[in-house]
Amino acid sequence: MTLLYLLAALANVWVLLAILAAAFVAQFSAGEPPCPLCVxxxxxxxxxxxxxxxxxxxxSRAALGARDVGIGAGMTVLASLxxxxxxxxxxxxHILPNDPGFGMPVMGYHLYTWAAIAFACMIGTSGLQLIGLAWFQPQAHRVSLLARTSCIAVALMLVANILSVVAEAGFAWKxxxxxxxxxxxxGRP
Amino acid sequence: MIYAGLMLVALAALAADWLNTPLRACLFLAALIATVVSFGLDITMPLTISL
Incomplete structure (x- = not known):
């Protein structure tokens, strides 16, 4: 059961990273800087x-406890809401008829529609994880390397987004x- | 700059692993609340200007 939770967390991180990477690809391939809502x-x-x-x-530190799963799922639910x-x-x-929407559609939907679907899926999977705690038994697994690699990848994604938004906004606040x-x-203000 | 600051707080929350869980939770909530405020301003500022 613990292994299932760790694999779910691993899959969750890499799916989110894939979505964020796809957003970067759309940003640079279509030459469309993201709007404030996109950011x-x-x-x-x-x-x-x-x-x-x-x-x-x-x-990765010790046997995964139900408390840690609860905190992690809670963080995901709040951010996803x-x-x-x-x-x-x-x-x-952009819901009015004949509105082209913002940016380039990907597989028929705009990126913000895909984001809404992704957030709904994350809320659903986090809810399932919280329900599954009823059958949870703490057990140690060796996932240190995978955990560190995933977290470093998230940190790099955060840094890339910080650089992107600084390049886009310049020295303006908004x-x-x-x-x-x-x-x-x-060079414009 | 505001959004870069928000992401810096999120980065700090991720890096808070060597300290303790409450600090990560506090930094996470700080970034979340700041994003909620930023979203609220994004909605209300155009309304304020049009009024």
Missing amino acids: MQRIAMMLAALGPCHILLAG LGAAISIRQILL LPDNPTTYLLFS
Whole structure:
């Protein structure tokens, strides 16, 4: 059972990293800098990834406990609720007929629609993990290397997003609502 | 810059492993609440300006 929780956390982290990497690919291939709502969805997604990271790190130190799973799942649920609210707002902003939406669609849906689906899935899987604690038995597994690698990957993704948003906003406090360029390089305020 | 700051707090929450769980939880909640406030401002600022 403990191994199942660790594998679920591992899968959760790498699925989130894949989504965030796909967002970067869309950003650079289509030349579309992310809007403030897109950046906030990315932040919520990275905060949601901290939950499974917490579970993995706790499991790499000692036998994974129900308390650690509860904390990790709670973090994921809270961050996913925020992310779902942000992505649903962006969907509603573009819900009128003939509205082309923001950015390039990927497999028929815009990135914020995929984000809403991903956040809903994360809330569902975290709920299942919390219910599964009824049958949880602590057991030690050797996942130290995998856990560290996954957390370093999340940290690198956070750093990449920090660099991206600094390049996009320049030295301004707030991002423009409909960004078209990287203000740090264009020289405009 | 605001969003970069939020992500720095999230990075600190991830790096808080060598300290203790309550610190990670506090940093996580700080980043979460700041993002909620940022989202709230994103909704209300255009309304305030139009009023």
